[in-house]
Amino acid sequence: MTESAGIIILSYCGAIGLILLGVFAMVMYRHLIRIIFGLMLLEAGVNLFLITIGYRANAVAPILVDGQIPAAAMVDPIPQAMVLTAIVIGVGVQALALALVVKTYQAYRTLDTQELAQKLAKETGVDIIEGTPVYLPSPLAAHKQILEEKST
Protein backbone atom coordinates (compact mmCIF):
# COMPACT_ATOMS: atom_id res chain seq x y z
CA MET A 1 0.00 0.00 0.00
CA THR A 2 2.88 2.38 0.68
CA GLU A 3 3.82 2.39 -2.99
CA SER A 4 0.32 3.36 -4.12
CA ALA A 5 0.10 5.99 -1.37
CA GLY A 6 3.32 7.43 -2.77
CA ILE A 7 1.82 7.63 -6.25
CA ILE A 8 -1.28 9.37 -4.93
CA ILE A 9 0.73 11.91 -2.92
CA LEU A 10 3.00 12.60 -5.90
CA SER A 11 -0.03 13.05 -8.11
CA TYR A 12 -1.73 15.47 -5.71
CA CYS A 13 1.52 17.44 -5.37
CA GLY A 14 1.79 17.60 -9.16
CA ALA A 15 -1.80 18.80 -9.48
CA ILE A 16 -1.40 21.51 -6.83
CA GLY A 17 1.94 22.56 -8.32
CA LEU A 18 0.44 22.87 -11.81
CA ILE A 19 -2.52 24.86 -10.47
CA LEU A 20 -0.28 27.27 -8.54
CA LEU A 21 2.09 27.62 -11.51
CA GLY A 22 -0.83 28.31 -13.84
CA VAL A 23 -2.43 30.93 -11.59
CA PHE A 24 0.98 32.53 -11.02
CA ALA A 25 1.61 32.74 -14.78
CA MET A 26 -1.85 34.17 -15.44
CA VAL A 27 -1.50 36.82 -12.77
CA MET A 28 2.16 37.80 -13.15
CA TYR A 29 2.75 37.82 -16.91
CA ARG A 30 1.62 40.65 -19.16
CA HIS A 31 2.06 38.83 -22.46
CA LEU A 32 -1.20 37.34 -23.76
CA ILE A 33 0.34 34.14 -25.12
CA ARG A 34 2.07 33.45 -21.80
CA ILE A 35 -1.20 34.08 -20.00
CA ILE A 36 -2.89 31.50 -22.21
CA PHE A 37 -0.04 29.05 -21.45
CA GLY A 38 -0.75 29.71 -17.78
CA LEU A 39 -4.40 28.89 -18.42
CA MET A 40 -3.40 25.59 -20.04
CA LEU A 41 -1.24 24.67 -17.03
CA LEU A 42 -4.08 25.56 -14.67
CA GLU A 43 -6.56 23.41 -16.59
CA ALA A 44 -4.08 20.51 -16.71
CA GLY A 45 -3.63 20.82 -12.95
CA VAL A 46 -7.37 20.72 -12.27
CA ASN A 47 -7.75 17.73 -14.60
CA LEU A 48 -4.92 15.85 -12.86
CA PHE A 49 -6.57 16.62 -9.51
CA LEU A 50 -9.86 15.16 -10.74
CA ILE A 51 -8.19 12.02 -12.09
CA THR A 52 -6.33 11.51 -8.82
CA ILE A 53 -9.57 11.69 -6.84
CA GLY A 54 -10.89 8.67 -8.72
CA TYR A 55 -7.64 6.65 -8.59
CA ARG A 56 -7.57 3.35 -6.70
CA ALA A 57 -4.43 1.26 -6.28
CA ASN A 58 -4.30 -1.94 -8.36
CA ALA A 59 -7.74 -1.29 -9.79
CA VAL A 60 -9.07 -2.05 -13.26
CA ALA A 61 -10.97 0.09 -15.72
CA PRO A 62 -14.68 0.25 -14.85
CA ILE A 63 -15.95 -1.68 -17.86
CA LEU A 64 -18.67 -4.26 -17.43
CA VAL A 65 -18.44 -7.17 -19.87
CA ASP A 66 -21.78 -8.98 -20.34
CA GLY A 67 -23.11 -7.20 -17.26
CA GLN A 68 -20.51 -8.93 -15.04
CA ILE A 69 -18.87 -6.77 -12.38
CA PRO A 70 -15.10 -7.48 -12.44
CA ALA A 71 -13.67 -9.26 -9.42
CA ALA A 72 -10.89 -6.72 -8.88
CA ALA A 73 -11.56 -3.22 -7.54
CA MET A 74 -12.52 -0.64 -10.17
CA VAL A 75 -11.39 2.96 -10.45
CA ASP A 76 -14.10 5.59 -10.06
CA PRO A 77 -15.47 6.31 -13.57
CA ILE A 78 -17.18 9.64 -12.78
CA PRO A 79 -14.02 11.79 -12.50
CA GLN A 80 -12.80 10.30 -15.78
CA ALA A 81 -16.01 11.30 -17.53
CA MET A 82 -15.69 14.76 -15.99
CA VAL A 83 -12.09 15.15 -17.10
CA LEU A 84 -12.97 14.09 -20.64
CA THR A 85 -15.60 16.83 -20.76
CA ALA A 86 -13.31 19.38 -19.13
CA ILE A 87 -10.52 18.66 -21.64
CA VAL A 88 -12.89 19.18 -24.57
CA ILE A 89 -14.19 22.44 -23.11
CA GLY A 90 -10.63 23.55 -22.36
CA VAL A 91 -9.44 22.93 -25.91
CA GLY A 92 -12.39 24.88 -27.30
CA VAL A 93 -11.79 27.83 -25.01
CA GLN A 94 -8.06 27.86 -25.80
CA ALA A 95 -8.72 27.84 -29.54
CA LEU A 96 -11.18 30.71 -29.16
CA ALA A 97 -8.66 32.58 -27.00
CA LEU A 98 -5.94 32.21 -29.64
CA ALA A 99 -8.33 33.39 -32.37
CA LEU A 100 -9.17 36.46 -30.32
CA VAL A 101 -5.45 37.05 -29.70
CA VAL A 102 -4.82 37.07 -33.46
CA LYS A 103 -7.67 39.57 -33.99
CA THR A 104 -6.43 41.75 -31.15
CA TYR A 105 -2.89 41.75 -32.54
CA GLN A 106 -4.18 42.73 -35.99
CA ALA A 107 -6.00 45.67 -34.43
CA TYR A 108 -3.40 46.96 -31.99
CA ARG A 109 -0.01 45.44 -32.99
CA THR A 110 0.72 44.47 -29.40
CA LEU A 111 0.16 41.52 -27.08
CA ASP A 112 1.11 43.28 -23.86
CA THR A 113 -1.97 43.46 -21.63
CA GLN A 114 -0.96 46.75 -20.05
CA GLU A 115 -0.44 48.48 -23.40
CA LEU A 116 -3.73 46.96 -24.58
CA ALA A 117 -5.52 48.31 -21.52
CA GLN A 118 -4.13 51.77 -22.22
CA LYS A 119 -5.17 51.72 -25.87
CA LEU A 120 -8.57 50.34 -24.94
CA ALA A 121 -9.01 52.98 -22.26
CA LYS A 122 -8.17 55.72 -24.73
CA GLU A 123 -10.86 54.42 -27.09
CA THR A 124 -13.54 53.94 -24.47
CA GLY A 125 -12.83 57.26 -22.78
CA VAL A 126 -11.38 56.17 -19.45
CA ASP A 127 -8.95 58.69 -17.96
CA ILE A 128 -5.29 57.81 -18.21
CA ILE A 129 -3.03 59.22 -15.54
CA GLU A 130 0.73 58.66 -15.62
CA GLY A 131 0.42 55.88 -18.16
CA THR A 132 -2.09 53.66 -16.36
CA PRO A 133 -5.84 53.67 -16.95
CA VAL A 134 -7.85 54.84 -13.95
CA TYR A 135 -11.02 52.87 -13.41
CA LEU A 136 -11.55 53.79 -9.79
CA PRO A 137 -12.29 57.35 -8.71
CA SER A 138 -9.32 59.62 -8.73
CA PRO A 139 -9.33 63.24 -7.57
CA LEU A 140 -6.87 64.07 -10.35
CA ALA A 141 -9.25 62.87 -13.06
CA ALA A 142 -12.12 64.84 -11.57
CA HIS A 143 -9.94 67.93 -11.35
CA LYS A 144 -8.92 67.56 -15.00
CA GLN A 145 -12.56 67.27 -16.00
CA ILE A 146 -13.53 70.40 -14.05
CA LEU A 147 -10.74 72.36 -15.75
CA GLU A 148 -11.96 71.16 -19.15
CA GLU A 149 -15.53 72.16 -18.32
CA LYS A 150 -14.40 75.63 -17.26
CA SER A 151 -12.41 76.18 -20.43
CA THR A 152 -15.37 75.29 -22.70
Added chain:
Amino acid sequence: MNGVWLVALPLLGAFVLPMIYRRHTIVGYWTGPVILIINLAIAMGLWQRVSADGTHSIAMGGFPAPVGITFYVDKLALLFAIMVILGTLILWLGKKMGEVREETLLLLIVAGGCGLALSGDLFNIYVFYEIVAVASYGLAASRGTGAGYAASIRFLILSALGSSMLLLGIALIYAMTGTLNLSHLAYLAPQMLNNSVGLVAFALMLIGLGVKAELFPVNTWVPEVYATAPARISALLGGIVSKLALLVVLRLLVLIYADTSAPLLLLSLGILGVITGELAALRSSDLRQVLAYSSIGQLGLVAIAFAIPGPAGIIAGIALALHHALVKPALFMLTEAWGGQLNRLVGAAQVSMLSTLLFIVLALSLVGIPPLPGFLAKFLLLKGALAVENGWYHTAIAVVLIATVIETAYFIRIMRLMFQSKTQQTADAPLMRDLKPALSLVVLLLISVLTVSPISQSLSAIAEEAADKEVYINKTLPSDWHHLEKVEW
Protein backbone atom coordinates in the same frame (compact mmCIF):
# COMPACT_ATOMS: atom_id res chain seq x y z
CA MET B 1 -43.64 18.91 -22.80
CA ASN B 2 -41.14 18.58 -19.98
CA GLY B 3 -38.39 20.88 -18.81
CA VAL B 4 -35.66 19.30 -20.92
CA TRP B 5 -37.14 21.01 -24.00
CA LEU B 6 -36.34 24.37 -22.46
CA VAL B 7 -32.67 23.50 -22.98
CA ALA B 8 -32.87 21.20 -26.00
CA LEU B 9 -34.96 23.44 -28.27
CA PRO B 10 -32.71 26.55 -28.31
CA LEU B 11 -29.62 24.32 -28.44
CA LEU B 12 -31.00 22.57 -31.52
CA GLY B 13 -32.04 25.93 -32.95
CA ALA B 14 -28.53 27.32 -32.52
CA PHE B 15 -27.10 24.47 -34.60
CA VAL B 16 -29.64 24.56 -37.46
CA LEU B 17 -29.90 28.37 -37.66
CA PRO B 18 -26.81 28.90 -39.90
CA MET B 19 -28.09 26.19 -42.28
CA ILE B 20 -31.54 27.78 -42.50
CA TYR B 21 -29.95 31.16 -43.09
CA ARG B 22 -28.01 29.78 -46.03
CA ARG B 23 -31.27 28.77 -47.75
CA HIS B 24 -33.78 31.44 -46.76
CA THR B 25 -32.76 34.62 -44.98
CA ILE B 26 -36.35 35.55 -44.08
CA VAL B 27 -37.09 32.13 -42.57
CA GLY B 28 -33.80 32.31 -40.68
CA TYR B 29 -34.67 35.73 -39.32
CA TRP B 30 -37.90 34.43 -37.80
CA THR B 31 -36.52 31.08 -36.57
CA GLY B 32 -34.94 32.52 -33.41
CA PRO B 33 -38.01 34.43 -32.17
CA VAL B 34 -40.31 31.48 -32.96
CA ILE B 35 -38.10 29.11 -30.94
CA LEU B 36 -38.09 31.57 -28.05
CA ILE B 37 -41.88 31.97 -28.17
CA ILE B 38 -42.35 28.17 -28.14
CA ASN B 39 -39.92 27.99 -25.23
CA LEU B 40 -41.83 30.67 -23.37
CA ALA B 41 -45.05 28.71 -23.90
CA ILE B 42 -43.41 25.53 -22.55
CA ALA B 43 -42.13 27.41 -19.51
CA MET B 44 -45.58 28.90 -18.86
CA GLY B 45 -47.15 25.45 -19.19
CA LEU B 46 -44.66 24.04 -16.69
CA TRP B 47 -45.43 26.96 -14.37
CA GLN B 48 -49.14 26.02 -14.44
CA ARG B 49 -48.25 22.41 -13.75
CA VAL B 50 -45.94 23.29 -10.84
CA SER B 51 -48.56 25.62 -9.33
CA ALA B 52 -51.14 22.84 -9.52
CA ASP B 53 -49.15 19.72 -8.55
CA GLY B 54 -46.05 21.04 -6.79
CA THR B 55 -42.45 20.71 -7.88
CA HIS B 56 -41.08 17.72 -9.76
CA SER B 57 -37.75 16.44 -11.01
CA ILE B 58 -36.72 14.88 -14.30
CA ALA B 59 -34.18 12.05 -14.40
CA MET B 60 -32.05 12.12 -17.56
CA GLY B 61 -32.03 8.88 -19.52
CA GLY B 62 -34.18 7.19 -16.88
CA PHE B 63 -31.35 6.92 -14.35
CA PRO B 64 -32.75 8.11 -11.01
CA ALA B 65 -30.78 10.33 -8.64
CA PRO B 66 -28.24 10.21 -7.04
CA VAL B 67 -26.56 8.26 -9.86
CA GLY B 68 -28.24 9.98 -12.80
CA ILE B 69 -28.36 13.65 -13.68
CA THR B 70 -31.55 15.40 -12.62
CA PHE B 71 -33.35 18.57 -13.59
CA TYR B 72 -35.34 20.05 -10.73
CA VAL B 73 -38.38 22.05 -11.86
CA ASP B 74 -39.65 24.47 -9.27
CA LYS B 75 -41.06 27.98 -9.52
CA LEU B 76 -37.73 29.64 -8.76
CA ALA B 77 -35.98 27.85 -11.62
CA LEU B 78 -38.90 28.50 -13.98
CA LEU B 79 -38.98 32.16 -13.00
CA PHE B 80 -35.33 32.60 -13.96
CA ALA B 81 -35.78 30.54 -17.14
CA ILE B 82 -38.74 32.75 -18.12
CA MET B 83 -36.63 35.81 -17.31
CA VAL B 84 -33.90 34.65 -19.72
CA ILE B 85 -36.29 33.67 -22.50
CA LEU B 86 -38.51 36.74 -22.25
CA GLY B 87 -35.53 39.06 -21.86
CA THR B 88 -33.83 37.68 -24.98
CA LEU B 89 -37.13 37.86 -26.88
CA ILE B 90 -37.64 41.51 -25.93
CA LEU B 91 -34.07 42.36 -26.91
CA TRP B 92 -34.77 40.66 -30.26
CA LEU B 93 -37.33 43.39 -31.10
CA GLY B 94 -36.06 45.71 -33.79
CA LYS B 95 -32.93 43.64 -34.49
CA LYS B 96 -31.25 44.07 -37.85
CA MET B 97 -31.66 41.36 -40.49
CA GLY B 98 -28.98 38.77 -41.09
CA GLU B 99 -26.89 38.84 -37.91
CA VAL B 100 -26.70 35.06 -38.04
CA ARG B 101 -23.68 34.59 -35.75
CA GLU B 102 -25.09 36.82 -33.06
CA GLU B 103 -28.47 35.07 -33.20
CA THR B 104 -26.82 31.64 -32.93
CA LEU B 105 -24.92 32.73 -29.82
CA LEU B 106 -28.06 34.28 -28.32
CA LEU B 107 -29.87 30.95 -28.65
CA LEU B 108 -26.87 29.21 -27.04
CA ILE B 109 -27.05 31.64 -24.11
CA VAL B 110 -30.76 30.88 -23.68
CA ALA B 111 -30.05 27.12 -23.71
CA GLY B 112 -27.21 27.45 -21.20
CA GLY B 113 -29.21 29.84 -19.04
CA CYS B 114 -32.24 27.55 -18.81
CA GLY B 115 -29.86 24.68 -18.04
CA LEU B 116 -28.22 26.63 -15.21
CA ALA B 117 -31.62 27.41 -13.74
CA LEU B 118 -32.96 23.85 -13.89
CA SER B 119 -29.94 21.61 -13.37
CA GLY B 120 -29.60 19.66 -10.15
CA ASP B 121 -26.10 18.33 -10.72
CA LEU B 122 -22.88 20.22 -10.00
CA PHE B 123 -20.90 19.08 -13.01
CA ASN B 124 -23.87 19.71 -15.28
CA ILE B 125 -23.97 23.24 -13.87
CA TYR B 126 -20.28 23.64 -14.79
CA VAL B 127 -20.97 22.55 -18.37
CA PHE B 128 -23.93 24.92 -18.79
CA TYR B 129 -21.88 27.69 -17.20
CA GLU B 130 -19.18 27.12 -19.82
CA ILE B 131 -21.77 27.17 -22.63
CA VAL B 132 -23.00 30.55 -21.40
CA ALA B 133 -19.42 31.78 -20.95
CA VAL B 134 -18.21 30.78 -24.43
CA ALA B 135 -21.30 32.28 -26.06
CA SER B 136 -20.77 35.53 -24.17
CA TYR B 137 -17.10 35.81 -25.29
CA GLY B 138 -18.35 35.70 -28.86
CA LEU B 139 -21.13 38.18 -28.20
CA ALA B 140 -18.76 40.58 -26.41
CA ALA B 141 -16.65 40.72 -29.58
CA SER B 142 -19.62 40.79 -31.95
CA ARG B 143 -19.27 44.46 -32.88
CA GLY B 144 -16.12 43.39 -34.76
CA THR B 145 -13.95 46.31 -33.67
CA GLY B 146 -10.43 46.03 -32.28
CA ALA B 147 -11.64 47.32 -28.92
CA GLY B 148 -14.30 44.62 -28.89
CA TYR B 149 -11.73 41.86 -29.48
CA ALA B 150 -9.37 43.25 -26.85
CA ALA B 151 -12.16 43.55 -24.27
CA SER B 152 -13.33 40.04 -25.15
CA ILE B 153 -9.89 38.42 -24.72
CA ARG B 154 -9.41 40.12 -21.35
CA PHE B 155 -12.89 38.91 -20.36
CA LEU B 156 -12.05 35.40 -21.59
CA ILE B 157 -8.86 35.19 -19.53
CA LEU B 158 -10.59 36.21 -16.30
CA SER B 159 -13.60 34.03 -17.01
CA ALA B 160 -11.50 30.96 -17.87
CA LEU B 161 -9.57 31.41 -14.62
CA GLY B 162 -12.94 31.57 -12.85
CA SER B 163 -14.27 28.46 -14.59
CA SER B 164 -11.17 26.50 -13.56
CA MET B 165 -11.73 27.61 -9.97
CA LEU B 166 -15.36 26.48 -10.22
CA LEU B 167 -14.24 23.07 -11.50
CA LEU B 168 -11.65 22.82 -8.72
CA GLY B 169 -14.34 23.60 -6.13
CA ILE B 170 -16.60 20.93 -7.62
CA ALA B 171 -13.68 18.46 -7.59
CA LEU B 172 -13.06 19.18 -3.89
CA ILE B 173 -16.73 18.56 -3.10
CA TYR B 174 -16.65 15.31 -5.08
CA ALA B 175 -13.46 14.23 -3.28
CA MET B 176 -15.13 14.72 0.09
CA THR B 177 -18.59 13.33 -0.59
CA GLY B 178 -18.33 11.17 -3.72
CA THR B 179 -21.45 12.67 -5.28
CA LEU B 180 -22.34 15.57 -7.55
CA ASN B 181 -26.09 15.48 -7.16
CA LEU B 182 -27.33 18.59 -5.35
CA SER B 183 -30.01 16.80 -3.36
CA HIS B 184 -27.67 13.99 -2.34
CA LEU B 185 -25.17 16.68 -1.33
CA ALA B 186 -27.89 18.49 0.63
CA TYR B 187 -28.50 15.22 2.50
CA LEU B 188 -24.79 14.63 3.19
CA ALA B 189 -23.70 18.24 3.78
CA PRO B 190 -24.41 18.55 7.52
CA GLN B 191 -21.99 15.70 8.33
CA MET B 192 -19.46 15.96 5.50
CA LEU B 193 -19.21 19.55 4.24
CA ASN B 194 -19.64 21.54 7.44
CA ASN B 195 -15.87 22.08 7.80
CA SER B 196 -13.09 24.29 6.54
CA VAL B 197 -12.46 22.27 3.35
CA GLY B 198 -16.16 22.61 2.51
CA LEU B 199 -15.86 26.37 2.94
CA VAL B 200 -12.77 26.47 0.70
CA ALA B 201 -14.75 24.60 -1.96
CA PHE B 202 -17.54 27.17 -1.62
CA ALA B 203 -15.07 30.05 -1.88
CA LEU B 204 -13.59 28.56 -5.06
CA MET B 205 -17.04 28.08 -6.60
CA LEU B 206 -18.02 31.60 -5.55
CA ILE B 207 -14.98 33.05 -7.33
CA GLY B 208 -15.83 31.00 -10.43
CA LEU B 209 -19.51 31.94 -10.50
CA GLY B 210 -18.65 35.48 -9.40
CA VAL B 211 -17.04 36.27 -12.75
CA LYS B 212 -20.42 36.10 -14.46
CA ALA B 213 -22.27 37.46 -11.43
CA GLU B 214 -20.00 40.55 -11.39
CA LEU B 215 -19.01 39.93 -7.76
CA PHE B 216 -16.36 42.14 -6.21
CA PRO B 217 -12.84 40.90 -6.94
CA VAL B 218 -13.49 39.39 -10.38
CA ASN B 219 -15.55 42.05 -12.14
CA THR B 220 -12.82 44.08 -13.86
CA TRP B 221 -14.12 42.93 -17.27
CA VAL B 222 -17.50 44.61 -16.75
CA PRO B 223 -16.77 48.25 -17.69
CA GLU B 224 -14.56 47.26 -20.65
CA VAL B 225 -16.97 44.80 -22.20
CA TYR B 226 -20.08 46.93 -21.68
CA ALA B 227 -18.33 49.98 -23.12
CA THR B 228 -17.36 48.14 -26.33
CA ALA B 229 -20.10 45.55 -26.95
CA PRO B 230 -23.34 46.43 -28.78
CA ALA B 231 -26.04 47.76 -26.44
CA ARG B 232 -28.24 44.68 -26.82
CA ILE B 233 -25.37 42.44 -25.71
CA SER B 234 -24.49 44.60 -22.70
CA ALA B 235 -28.17 44.57 -21.81
CA LEU B 236 -28.34 40.79 -22.00
CA LEU B 237 -25.08 40.08 -20.14
CA GLY B 238 -25.51 42.72 -17.45
CA GLY B 239 -29.24 42.53 -16.99
CA ILE B 240 -30.04 38.87 -17.35
CA VAL B 241 -27.14 36.39 -17.61
CA SER B 242 -25.45 37.69 -14.46
CA LYS B 243 -28.51 36.73 -12.37
CA LEU B 244 -28.25 33.07 -13.35
CA ALA B 245 -24.82 32.72 -11.76
CA LEU B 246 -26.25 34.19 -8.57
CA LEU B 247 -29.15 31.72 -8.77
CA VAL B 248 -26.62 28.86 -8.69
CA VAL B 249 -24.92 30.48 -5.68
CA LEU B 250 -28.33 30.70 -3.99
CA ARG B 251 -29.01 27.01 -4.63
CA LEU B 252 -25.63 26.10 -3.13
CA LEU B 253 -26.31 28.26 -0.08
CA VAL B 254 -29.82 26.96 0.53
CA LEU B 255 -29.11 23.28 -0.07
CA ILE B 256 -25.53 22.77 1.07
CA TYR B 257 -24.17 25.68 3.07
CA ALA B 258 -27.24 26.87 5.03
CA ASP B 259 -25.75 26.37 8.50
CA THR B 260 -22.17 27.44 7.87
CA SER B 261 -20.49 30.83 7.66
CA ALA B 262 -20.62 30.71 3.83
CA PRO B 263 -23.46 33.31 3.64
CA LEU B 264 -21.17 35.80 5.41
CA LEU B 265 -18.60 35.35 2.64
CA LEU B 266 -21.21 36.19 0.01
CA LEU B 267 -22.42 39.09 2.16
CA SER B 268 -18.96 40.65 2.41
CA LEU B 269 -18.36 40.32 -1.34
CA GLY B 270 -21.77 41.89 -1.92
CA ILE B 271 -21.02 44.83 0.40
CA LEU B 272 -17.65 45.45 -1.29
CA GLY B 273 -19.32 45.22 -4.71
CA VAL B 274 -21.96 47.78 -3.76
CA ILE B 275 -19.38 50.24 -2.39
CA THR B 276 -16.86 49.97 -5.24
CA GLY B 277 -19.49 49.81 -7.98
CA GLU B 278 -21.44 52.87 -6.87
CA LEU B 279 -18.33 54.97 -6.13
CA ALA B 280 -16.85 54.14 -9.53
CA ALA B 281 -20.16 54.96 -11.22
CA LEU B 282 -20.18 58.35 -9.47
CA ARG B 283 -16.80 59.26 -10.92
CA SER B 284 -17.25 57.72 -14.35
CA SER B 285 -17.57 60.10 -17.28
CA ASP B 286 -18.95 57.67 -19.87
CA LEU B 287 -22.64 56.75 -19.85
CA ARG B 288 -22.03 53.08 -20.72
CA GLN B 289 -19.51 52.80 -17.89
CA VAL B 290 -21.82 54.53 -15.43
CA LEU B 291 -24.42 51.85 -16.22
CA ALA B 292 -21.79 49.07 -16.05
CA TYR B 293 -20.60 50.16 -12.60
CA SER B 294 -24.16 50.66 -11.45
CA SER B 295 -24.88 47.10 -12.52
CA ILE B 296 -21.95 45.89 -10.35
CA GLY B 297 -23.56 47.76 -7.46
CA GLN B 298 -27.01 46.34 -8.13
CA LEU B 299 -25.69 42.77 -8.33
CA GLY B 300 -23.93 43.43 -5.03
CA LEU B 301 -27.38 44.21 -3.61
CA VAL B 302 -28.72 40.90 -4.94
CA ALA B 303 -25.73 39.11 -3.38
CA ILE B 304 -26.43 40.78 -0.02
CA ALA B 305 -30.09 39.72 -0.28
CA PHE B 306 -29.23 36.09 -1.09
CA ALA B 307 -26.85 36.03 1.87
CA ILE B 308 -29.77 36.67 4.26
CA PRO B 309 -30.83 33.25 5.56
CA GLY B 310 -34.37 31.98 5.05
CA PRO B 311 -37.22 32.95 2.72
CA ALA B 312 -36.96 36.70 3.54
CA GLY B 313 -33.60 36.91 1.78
CA ILE B 314 -34.79 34.92 -1.23
CA ILE B 315 -37.86 37.18 -1.66
CA ALA B 316 -35.69 40.31 -1.56
CA GLY B 317 -33.10 38.79 -3.88
CA ILE B 318 -35.64 37.70 -6.50
CA ALA B 319 -37.38 41.09 -6.35
CA LEU B 320 -34.06 42.94 -6.80
CA ALA B 321 -32.94 40.59 -9.58
CA LEU B 322 -36.19 40.83 -11.54
CA HIS B 323 -36.33 44.59 -11.13
CA HIS B 324 -32.76 44.96 -12.34
CA ALA B 325 -33.48 42.60 -15.25
CA LEU B 326 -36.28 44.95 -16.37
CA VAL B 327 -34.54 48.27 -15.79
CA LYS B 328 -30.91 47.79 -16.77
CA PRO B 329 -31.47 46.32 -20.28
CA ALA B 330 -33.84 49.23 -21.04
CA LEU B 331 -31.22 51.75 -19.89
CA PHE B 332 -28.55 50.03 -21.98
CA MET B 333 -30.79 50.23 -25.05
CA LEU B 334 -30.78 54.03 -24.71
CA THR B 335 -26.96 54.06 -24.82
CA GLU B 336 -26.95 52.87 -28.46
CA ALA B 337 -27.44 56.53 -29.37
CA TRP B 338 -26.31 58.20 -26.17
CA GLY B 339 -23.21 56.16 -25.29
CA GLY B 340 -19.87 57.85 -24.79
CA GLN B 341 -19.00 60.91 -22.76
CA LEU B 342 -21.69 62.24 -20.45
CA ASN B 343 -21.48 65.81 -21.74
CA ARG B 344 -22.76 64.54 -25.10
CA LEU B 345 -26.13 64.29 -23.36
CA VAL B 346 -26.52 68.06 -23.11
CA GLY B 347 -29.84 69.05 -24.63
CA ALA B 348 -31.15 65.47 -24.91
CA ALA B 349 -34.56 66.54 -23.62
CA GLN B 350 -35.00 68.88 -26.57
CA VAL B 351 -33.94 66.23 -29.07
CA SER B 352 -36.05 63.33 -27.84
CA MET B 353 -38.49 63.91 -25.00
CA LEU B 354 -39.72 60.29 -25.10
CA SER B 355 -36.27 58.78 -24.46
CA THR B 356 -35.56 61.33 -21.76
CA LEU B 357 -38.80 60.40 -19.98
CA LEU B 358 -37.90 56.72 -20.30
CA PHE B 359 -34.48 57.40 -18.81
CA ILE B 360 -36.00 59.33 -15.89
CA VAL B 361 -38.56 56.62 -15.05
CA LEU B 362 -35.90 53.89 -15.25
CA ALA B 363 -33.32 55.81 -13.23
CA LEU B 364 -35.84 56.71 -10.53
CA SER B 365 -36.92 53.08 -10.28
CA LEU B 366 -33.29 51.96 -10.01
CA VAL B 367 -32.72 54.42 -7.18
CA GLY B 368 -35.92 53.28 -5.46
CA ILE B 369 -38.45 56.12 -5.54
CA PRO B 370 -41.65 54.82 -3.87
CA PRO B 371 -44.36 54.12 -6.44
CA LEU B 372 -41.87 52.35 -8.71
CA PRO B 373 -40.99 48.68 -8.04
CA GLY B 374 -37.36 49.48 -7.24
CA PHE B 375 -38.55 50.84 -3.91
CA LEU B 376 -40.34 47.62 -2.98
CA ALA B 377 -37.24 45.56 -3.85
CA LYS B 378 -34.92 47.69 -1.73
CA PHE B 379 -37.49 47.82 1.08
CA LEU B 380 -37.70 44.01 1.15
CA LEU B 381 -33.89 43.86 1.30
CA LEU B 382 -33.71 46.27 4.26
CA LYS B 383 -36.57 44.46 6.03
CA GLY B 384 -34.88 41.09 5.58
CA ALA B 385 -31.46 42.35 6.71
CA LEU B 386 -32.91 44.07 9.81
CA ALA B 387 -34.51 40.83 10.98
CA VAL B 388 -31.14 39.02 11.20
CA GLU B 389 -29.42 39.18 14.58
CA ASN B 390 -25.93 39.80 13.25
CA GLY B 391 -23.88 42.98 13.11
CA TRP B 392 -22.63 42.32 9.57
CA TYR B 393 -26.16 42.44 8.19
CA HIS B 394 -26.76 45.76 9.95
CA THR B 395 -23.54 47.12 8.39
CA ALA B 396 -24.95 45.99 5.06
CA ILE B 397 -28.07 48.11 5.68
CA ALA B 398 -25.95 51.21 6.24
CA VAL B 399 -23.98 50.48 3.06
CA VAL B 400 -27.16 50.00 1.02
CA LEU B 401 -28.55 53.32 2.23
CA ILE B 402 -25.31 55.18 1.47
CA ALA B 403 -25.16 53.52 -1.95
CA THR B 404 -28.71 54.71 -2.65
CA VAL B 405 -27.65 58.29 -1.93
CA ILE B 406 -24.66 57.94 -4.29
CA GLU B 407 -26.91 56.42 -6.97
CA THR B 408 -29.30 59.36 -6.66
CA ALA B 409 -26.39 61.77 -6.99
CA TYR B 410 -25.08 60.42 -10.28
CA PHE B 411 -28.46 59.86 -11.89
CA ILE B 412 -29.64 63.38 -10.95
CA ARG B 413 -26.41 64.73 -12.43
CA ILE B 414 -27.11 62.95 -15.72
CA MET B 415 -30.71 64.20 -15.74
CA ARG B 416 -29.50 67.76 -15.16
CA LEU B 417 -27.26 67.46 -18.21
CA MET B 418 -30.21 66.26 -20.29
CA PHE B 419 -32.30 69.31 -19.43
CA GLN B 420 -29.56 71.85 -20.03
CA SER B 421 -30.15 74.02 -23.07
CA LYS B 422 -28.34 73.11 -26.25
CA THR B 423 -24.79 74.27 -26.82
CA GLN B 424 -22.74 73.48 -29.88
CA GLN B 425 -22.84 69.79 -28.96
CA THR B 426 -26.19 68.06 -29.22
CA ALA B 427 -27.28 64.58 -28.34
CA ASP B 428 -28.51 62.27 -31.09
CA ALA B 429 -32.09 61.04 -30.98
CA PRO B 430 -32.25 57.29 -30.27
CA LEU B 431 -33.60 55.28 -33.19
CA MET B 432 -37.07 53.79 -32.89
CA ARG B 433 -35.52 50.39 -33.58
CA ASP B 434 -33.51 50.61 -30.36
CA LEU B 435 -36.36 52.13 -28.38
CA LYS B 436 -38.72 49.19 -29.00
CA PRO B 437 -37.13 46.89 -26.37
CA ALA B 438 -36.77 49.78 -23.93
CA LEU B 439 -40.43 50.74 -24.35
CA SER B 440 -41.67 47.18 -23.84
CA LEU B 441 -39.52 46.78 -20.72
CA VAL B 442 -40.89 50.05 -19.31
CA VAL B 443 -44.44 48.86 -20.04
CA LEU B 444 -43.68 45.68 -18.08
CA LEU B 445 -42.27 47.82 -15.28
CA LEU B 446 -45.41 49.97 -15.14
CA ILE B 447 -47.64 46.88 -15.21
CA SER B 448 -45.71 45.59 -12.21
CA VAL B 449 -46.44 48.89 -10.40
CA LEU B 450 -50.17 48.25 -10.82
CA THR B 451 -49.99 44.60 -9.77
CA VAL B 452 -47.71 44.93 -6.78
CA SER B 453 -49.78 42.91 -4.33
CA PRO B 454 -50.26 39.74 -6.45
CA ILE B 455 -46.58 39.90 -7.42
CA SER B 456 -45.38 40.12 -3.84
CA GLN B 457 -47.71 37.27 -2.85
CA SER B 458 -46.39 34.99 -5.57
CA LEU B 459 -42.81 36.02 -4.74
CA SER B 460 -43.25 34.90 -1.15
CA ALA B 461 -44.76 31.61 -2.35
CA ILE B 462 -41.75 31.07 -4.64
CA ALA B 463 -39.34 31.87 -1.84
CA GLU B 464 -41.07 29.57 0.66
CA GLU B 465 -40.87 26.75 -1.87
CA ALA B 466 -37.21 27.46 -2.77
CA ALA B 467 -36.08 27.69 0.86
CA ASP B 468 -37.47 24.26 1.66
CA LYS B 469 -34.53 21.87 1.52
CA GLU B 470 -36.57 18.81 2.54
CA VAL B 471 -38.93 19.14 -0.44
CA TYR B 472 -35.96 19.37 -2.81
CA ILE B 473 -34.43 16.19 -1.37
CA ASN B 474 -37.71 14.25 -1.28
CA LYS B 475 -38.76 15.20 -4.80
CA THR B 476 -35.37 14.43 -6.35
CA LEU B 477 -34.15 11.27 -4.64
CA PRO B 478 -36.29 8.16 -5.09
CA SER B 479 -37.74 6.80 -1.85
CA ASP B 480 -35.64 3.60 -1.94
CA TRP B 481 -32.29 5.23 -2.69
CA HIS B 482 -30.74 4.46 0.70
CA HIS B 483 -29.63 1.00 -0.38
CA LEU B 484 -27.40 2.68 -2.97
CA GLU B 485 -25.19 3.95 -0.16
CA LYS B 486 -24.13 0.42 0.62
CA VAL B 487 -22.74 -0.32 -2.84
CA GLU B 488 -19.00 -0.84 -2.54
CA TRP B 489 -16.78 -0.22 -5.51
